Structures are given as C-alpha cells and as structure tokens.
Amino acid sequence: MSSWETNPVLTIEHLTMRFGGLVAIDDLSFNVGRGDITALIGPNGAGKTTVFNCVTGFYKPTEGRVVMHRTNGEHYLLERMADFQISAKAKVARTFQNIRLFGGMTLLENLMVAQHNPLMLASGYSLAGIFGLATFRKAERQAVEKARYWLEKTALIDRADAPAADLPYGDQRRLEIARAMCSGPELLCLDEPAAGLNPKESGELNTLLQYIRKEHGTSILLIEHDMSVVMEISDHVVVLDYGEKISDGTAAEVKDDPKVIAAYLGVPDEEVDAVEEEVGI
Amino acid sequence: MDYFLQQLINGVTLGSIYGLIAIGYTMVYGIIGMINFAHGDIFMVGAFIALIFIVAFGITAGLPVALLILALIGVLVISMALTAAWGWTVERIAYRPLRGSFRLAPLITAIGASITLQNFVQISQGARNKPLQPLISGGFTLSDGGPDGSGFIVQLSYSQILIIVVTVVLMVGFTFLINKTSLGRAQRACEQDRKMASLVGVNVDRTISLTFVMGAGLASVAGLMFLLYYGVIDFYIGFLAGVKAFTAAVLGGIGSLPGAMLGGLLIGLIETFWSGYFSVEYKDVAAFSILAIVLIFMPEGLLGKPEVEKV
C-alpha cells in the first residue's frame, strides 16, 4: 500500500468539469499523499490547470468531491467552499501558471498580504491597529520575521524593498512560492513552477521544494512539463490525457507505462490499440 | 388598450433615438474599451447644428412636402458631416495621445471633453432653450376614441413614422457596412486584437478615428430626430440622453450593434411606460435602476458575449 492511499491529504473523487459541451475533466479520482510531492502531468490541454482551479475554488466542479484532510483532523469539502476560504480555512495555497504577483508592491509587502487573515485578527479588524496597540505591533513583527525567513530561503532578501514587478522571471516564480508559503498552507499547489527556468534555477527550485516538504511538512501538488523535475523529486505521479486519468503511481511506474508513452509521443491510434492489446486493456 | 398602444408608439420612437446614440457608445467601447463620455454631448452638438441650419435655410412647415423633405435631407447631410468633424476632433485631441496609457486617463479626458463641449455650446449659443416651430405636423389617427368619444385617441404622427423609418434604414445600412466592407472588417479586427491587426496591415489609428466619425454621424441623426420630435433643445440634453443611451448599449450587450438597437428600444419603452403608468418624475430612476439591475445580474447584456474570468 502506498502512502497516498493510506494517508491522503487531499482526495479527489469522481471530479467532472464541463464547460458547455466541452468535457475538460471526466470522472477523475486520485489522492495526494500527506507529506508527498505529487506531480500532475499530461500533454497540453489535458485539464491539469482545470483540476487546480477546481481544487482551489476558482471553478465549481460540475460533479464530484474534493476533500482536504487537515493535520488537525478537520475535513473540508472544497467544492463547496468559496475560493478565499479554501486558502483561509482549508489551508490550501496555490501559485499561477502566468505569475500573479502584486507588481507595484515590494517583496515584503507581497509576503505581508499573504498573512492578511492572522494580521487582521491581531489588528482587531483595524481598530486596534489604528491606535497602534502593542498586541498588533507584536503580531506585525512576527509577520515581518516570517516574511524575512521566506525571503532568505528563496534568496530574495537583498531585494526585499524592491517592487515585485522589477524582479527577473525566475525570481518572480520563487517569490510566488514564498508568498504562498507565508499563508501557512498544509497543501501547496504549484502550477508549472519550473516553466521558463534555466537548468540552474530549476535545480534550485527542486532543492526549495524538498526543503519545504521536509522542514515544514507541507504536501506539494505540482503541475509540471519538465520530466527531469518530475522524475527527480516526485513521490507520486498522476498522468492526465483529455481530462481522464491514464496512469497513477510512482515516478518509475509511470515512466514505463505504455499509455503514458503513447500520450506523450503521440503514436497513431492503431499503435495505441496494439500497445493496449499488449498490456491487456 | 388604446392607451397602451399610444405608449408603445411613443416608446418605440424614443427608443429609436436612444438606439442611434447607443451605437456610438457600443462601437467605441468595442474597439478601444472606453466609455466615450463626451458622446452624449456630440449628440447635443449635432442637434444644435441641425437647428442652426434649419433656421438659416428658413425651413418651415409651410414649404411643399417634397421640398421640405429634400431640405431636411440636406440639413441631415451637413450636420452629419460637421458633427463627425467634432467627433473626430475629440478623439484626436483627448483620446489618441492617451492610447495604451493608463485606463483612467481617457475617462477623465472624456469627462473634461464633455464639460468643454457643454460649456462651449452654452457660451456660443446661449444658455436658453431653443424652441423650434414644428416642421412636420399631422399623422394617422389609429383610434379616435370610440363612437362616444370617451376612449383614448391614439395617434401615429408623421414625425414618428419618419424617425422609425430613418432608424431602420440606417440600421440596415450600418449592419451591411460592418459585416461586408473592408472598413467593417478592419474594425472587427481592431476589436479582437489591436496589435495583431496593425501587424497585418490595418491602419489602427485611422480605423479608430473612423469609428468615432461614424458614431458621431449617427448621433447627429439622433440629434435631428430629437429636435423634430420634441421641438426644443438646450446645451444640457446631452448628459441625460448620453447616460441613457449608454445604459441601452450595456443592456443590449456592449460591443453588439443589434444589441445597442434592442437596448435603445427597451430603454425607450421602459421610460415611456413608466411615465405613462407610474410617475413622470421618477422615469430617470427607472432607467438607471434597470441599468444597475442588468449589470449586476447579467453583465454581458442581452446579446453580448459572456466574459470568462481567466485564472
């Protein structure tokens, strides 16, 4: 029995998403193991980002269930929650394929915004904050420390007071991860974190992700095209094609799955049939 | 029932005028995504130019019908041309320098242009109402109120027929222009993707200018219709008519020409029926409430395309 079956952090059951007549995801079920790095892969247009949007509440799935199991034993049905509550209560954070930073704000400010909810509470919904009460000042100091920690971990501390839009591309990707981590997630969903990175940056990203998983116990679900990243760091790989799951297992298992090879290399249909016959489906 | 019929006729007439103005809003919004706040005032300028020429040419109801029609067509052509020049100038001075800049800037210049036009006309033409003797009188009596004369008299006046006919003709011509000519194609291309359009050889600045020119031309037609129908104008008519026409454009689905016309008709009908059955004072509240309700529950309008939020 693999860890994602015995101790999942996220279970997706019979998820279906239709846009008018188009079926983007069709009856998809898989688990994300607690503490695992899970990769969601598949050719372009397979529905990966749609899965993310369903998990993080930006789309309401047509059918199916998405359940978040938090470490404190609470369960959340994500398909019923508003997007902001998924981050605030269910502790699922995400990044975006086409980076969404607060470009006109500094790096530090970006990370402070990510700690909005606890700070809001500490500021007594702004009332205590206006008069600068000590409890709020303390909470703010802690928030700055947390931000400083993540800026150091992502090697961005030197530019803490620069506007986010000024950062080079690779740094923006890391800042987005740092910002997501500042919201204190138990599940971190990364949409193509390595896209557009050079091999060195890509290697640093792997180190960062493994550090997050190891030191903070945060489970990671990521969409990725770069197979070297996937094979190197993933404990569990789920393969989608045309909205359906075609393979699910460890990196090594998936790599040798003929259906995955067929989906990626785009073999003619007859050959797929031949391969399928060979493996017996 | 007769009362209803009369309101229907009045509503369609008013709606035609709103629809003609609304086309200008919808085209400009479609192509550069801004509310041309000064468009209502362009309509007002059109009405003034038409009035000046009607008076200058000495056009009165006393002329023979054929001559009267010919003279009005002459006034229409001149005032379309001159109003179009105003539309072109406003775009050239207030909007083109800000193209591709920050979104609020053209909105502010549009408000500035609107204030400028209103006050320019107020100064140059005087603040007082301009009453015009009716040029086209008479009409068909559809219902004379029954044998005992106790019912409601329903009339379809010649000026109403004129307004509706001109609007239909212009709509047909305009739809043809947008759908079948190269100008229309260029316009639709700019609407989709301005950068790409310029890469494949569309002169974007010229296309946008022409959009303003066409919108202003139609607004001047609406101005003449307004003048003939109500017989009195002042420098302030542009604001309210403009807001209502914009409401019409949004109601019909902004960016859609048939939508603008449909929206215009609906706003005209709603306003007329509200005045006819409830209260005249609150007719503007009715129109504005419709605007708010439509935008809140159906932001894409009746014939518009829904906007999908991209994550």
Added chain:
Amino acid sequence: MSAKSENLFMVSLKDAAAGGAVALALFGVLIGMKAEVASGLGGQLGIEYRWAAVAIAVAIVFGGRLLLNLFVWKTDKPVTATAKGFLPSAKPLAKLGKYAMPVFLILAVVLPFLLMSAYGSRGSRQYLDLAILVTTYVMLGWGLNIVVGLAGLLDLGYVAFYAVGAYSYALLAQYFGFSFWICLPLAGILAAFWGIILGFPVLRLRGDYLAIVTLAFGEIIRVVLLNWYDFTGGPDGISGIPRPSFFGIEFERGPGGFADTFGLEYNSIHRIIFLYYLILIMALVTNFVTMRLRKLPVGRAWEALREDEIACRSLGINTTHTKLTAFALGAMFGGFAGSFFATRQGFISPESFTFIESAVILAIVVLGGLGSQIGVVIAAVVMIGGFEFFRGLEEYRMLVFGLLMVVIMVWKPRGLISTRMPSITLSGKKAKGISADLVQEGHG
C-alpha cells in the same frame, strides 16, 4: 535659409492650414451662427451671424499650430528642450512631495492669521471662504482616494455620499433638533451605511461597469431628493440649517456668545475662522486614518486588490469585505464632508450634488496622482483655487476647467505625483518610491 528649414516651414504651414480648416468646420457653425429667439419675430428663432469671431478662432488655431509646429513639434531641437533646463524636472518634484506635506500643514494652520494680518478681518473673509472650499475638496479627494486610489474601485457617484451626509445633518437637525456635534457622526454612519447598501450588489462588477453603475446610483439619489417633496423639500431644498457651535457656545453677539465668553470683541469672522479650522481638522483626521490604514493589513489588502484580485483570493482575502470596507470608509468621509457643507451653507438643495461634483472630485484624485495624499492637496488647490481665481471670467471658467482637465491628463496621464511609497520596509527609511509604471490601477 537652408533647404531643410524651408521644408520644415512648408510642412508646418500645410499642417497649420489643415488645423485651420478643421477649426473652420467646427467653429463656423457653432460660433459663427447663433440661433437666438429674435424679439421681432414673435418668439421664433433667428440667426445672428458672427463671422469675425470665427475668423479670430480660426486664426488662433492656425497661428498656434504653426508656431507649435515650427518651434516645438517638428524641429530637431524644440524650444521646450531648452526650456526644460529651467523647469524643475520630475525628480525634485518627487522629493518635493516628501517635504511638501509639513510645509502645507504649517501654512494651513497659520493661514487665518496670515490673512488677518494682511487683509484685516473684513478683507480676508473671501480668502478664508476659498480656503474652506479648497479644504472641503481636499477632504473629499482624500475620502475618494481610499476607494479609487488605494482599492482601485472606480466610483463616479461619490457625490451621493456627500449628499447623504448633507441631508442627514439637515433633516436630523430639522426634525429632531440635534446639534452639529451629534449629527456629524450620525451623518458619517448613515453615509457609510448607504455605501454598504449600494456597494454590496455592485462591487463584483469590473472597471467601467462599476463606474457607470455608481454614476447611476448617484443620479438616482439626486432624483429622489429632487422629487420627494414632503421629506426633502424637493428643488427648494432645506434652509435654516443650524450653524455649528464652539462645543455648545454659539457664535453670536451678546452675553454667552463666543466673543463674550473668551473676552473678545464680537466679529463675524470668528465663525469663519472656526469653520476653517473645523474642516481642516476633519480633513487631517481623514488623512491620518487613511495613512494609518495603509500600513495595516486592511490597507495592504486594498492595494493588493488593486494589483491583482485573483491573487488576493488565492491568499484567503475576502475580496467582497475588503472592497466594502473601502467603499464604506470612503462614503463615511464623504458624509462627514457633506454635513460640514450643510452647516457652512445653512442651505442645501439637490443642485449642489450633481454629477459634475463627482467628476470634479474624481478629477482631483486622478490629476493629483492615484493614491497620493499630497497630490490630492496640490490638485485641489490648483483646480478649485484656480477655478475661483478665474471668477471674473464668469461663464468661461467652466470651459477652461474642462479644457484643463484634458490638457493636464494628456500631459501627465499618471497624475502630478505618481510615486508609490512602500507601506513597510525591511531596511528602514532608505526605501525608494515605486515608479507608477509598475503600479496597477485596478480593474474593479
């Protein structure tokens, strides 16, 4: 004369001629022919021809364009390039922003005394009235800046809350006899309440749609005020609104009045000075609260919302609540300013709350530079002060006002002061301002 400059002259001449032709088309009818009700024609319209005025207008356009072409637009070395050496460049202007605040503040505090010593109590009254007006617009600008500048929500109906504040005070005073100091908070609360009621359904709209719906709400409130005769007095408005007292001490002649209590000689200017300090304090409170909130989580959430709403939602920020707080707070300050307006005028009618007021307040915020508090002050002084300064121009000043809005916006689309200062820094005071090119303007 070399061939090149001759060429330049010809090109410029041609261009100016084209400009003149357009001007002729534009002005020929509207200036040249005035449709006026002639006295001899029994109420019929006649045309008054004024070709000389057209000739002047066309000559101005032709000449102006020719000169601009020759010396600014088309030459290799325009005079403006030379003139730039004399004009302050943008950088010191940004620095100016830093020091301008204390300078303005000191000036604002001592202004009545300066005026009194310069013009005497009788002569300074009109200047004090102007200062009160400008400060009212500064306060309104600051209030709207929360909504438009920080949260990026385009509100074209801000005057509605100004009206709610003014009418709340007038009606509460009329029906219940409440004093200014009780009505002021109530008016603010009522305005905020209306802000929430109007804001709730419309805040999911984006950009221009939000603008047009807020405009519609502003007009609805005005039409209701105009037509609800029994309650609001309709177009006649409400008069006899009580004047504010100095915490209970009235500004009147005789024993118990302000002058008597403080052992001064009675002078009607006391009340004007009091009103000035009252609005100054109200405006400064607005500024203080805004600047404080900007450094608090809610303020940062507003700015984040302006930058990217979807990212905000992914970080657990309730965007509806966040927008509503901005909207309600802006409305509240508008309401405060409204009740001040009512008590200063003693009379209010729907005419004071037309769309043009909203447009002026928004113009102050945008011209000043979105989100910039000091920019609002400068823009209010320039626009409102300038507007009153040209009172002698009578009807022309609204025309100039409209033209100025266009010209300033084309010249500086981002407003006069457009640098954003970070709300918090790691390195302390050293942090630099953020260029306006990077700051988003919001979509909602």
